[in-house]
Amino acid sequence: MQPTYIYKILYKKYGKQNWWPVDKRYHKKNDSDYRFEIIVGAILTQNTAWSNVEKAIINLKKNNMLNIETIIDANLDSLKEIIKPSGFFNQKAKRLQTISNYLKNNYNSNLDKFFNREIKLIRNELLSLNGIGPETADSILLYAGNKPVFVVDAYTKRLCERIPFKTKLTYDYIQNFFEKDLKKNFEPEELVDTYNEFHALIVKHAKDYCKKKPNCNNCLLNKKCNFYKNLF
Numbered sequence: 001m002q003p004t005y006i007y008k009i010l011y012k013k014y015g016k017q018n019w020w021p022v023d024k025r026y027h028k029k030n031d032s033d034y035r036f037e038i039i040v041g042a043i044l045t046q047n048t049a050w051s052n053v054e055k056a057i058i059n060l061k062k063n064n065m066l067n068i069e070t071i072i073d074a075n076l077d078s079l080k081e082i083i084k085p086s087g088f089f090n091q092k093a094k095r096l097q098t099i100s101n102y103l104k105n106n107y108n109s110n111l112d113k114f115f116n117r118e119i120k121l122i123r124n125e126l127l128s129l130n131g132i133g134p135e136t137a138d139s140i141l142l143y144a145g146n147k148p149v150f151v152v153d154a155y156t157k158r159l160c161e162r163i164p165f166k167t168k169l170t171y172d173y174i175q176n177f178f179e180k181d182l183k184k185n186f187e188p189e190e191l192v193d194t195y196n197e198f199h200a201l202i203v204k205h206a207k208d209y210c211k212k213k214p215n216c217n218n219c220l221l222n223k224k225c226n227f228y229k230n231l232f
């Protein structure tokens with residue numbers, strides 16, 4: 001079973017997922033860049049559920065701290081306290097200040113300057129920052145930068161393991177496997193939206209059916225899934 005086939009099945013069942021959840025009206029009203037909220041969210045969501053991230057983002061909004069300058073100027077202990085609901089707040093507070101300082105020092109806090117460059121260059125820079133791994137970097141590229149980069153997370157790896165796709169389960173291999181197939185079946189201008197939706201659909205499916213203990217009997221992929229076939 002190829003990724004495009006799965007994408008079509010999942011999209012038909014669940015429809016558009018409208019990721020990344022960000023309140024653009026808030027940013028319009030506060031004259032801030034909504035893409036920075038996505039960058040913040042991509043860091044805060046490391047090793048935690050999105051519901052915890054939402055609480056931390058609400059706290060940041062209440063304190064008018066969803067922009068590069070205020071994160072840099074924040075007292076580190078106060079920032080830790082504000083983002084506490086997202087867990088691992090000691091590390092994450094430092095990571096937020098690291099990326100904010102980086103964007104200010106190198107791009108004058110201008111996200112257009114940061115994103116209007118080759119994907120590889122931006123990705124390498126993100127990966128050079130402390131605490132930014134491939135999943136976080138690619139989430140930032142896809143959802144904040146609008147770049148055609150497929151995001152691989154633990155749910156994607158689980159699906160690959162169970163279906164299975166003929167892949168090694170390394171990040172780069174899975175990413176390349178998905179991108180190669182999707183590029184064959186979609187026009188270049190459709191890729192950002194397709195990668196955006198597909199990642200969100202995989203998360204949705206993993207939460208609803210393909211959980212740690214999967215609900216295979218009711219899963220619409222079960223006819224093609226080896227994990228399911230091996231149950232009998």
Ligand code: SF4
Binds near residue numbers: 162216221222227
């Ligand atoms: S059949 Fe089971 S293991 Fe396979 S994709 Fe569906 S829920 Fe996951």
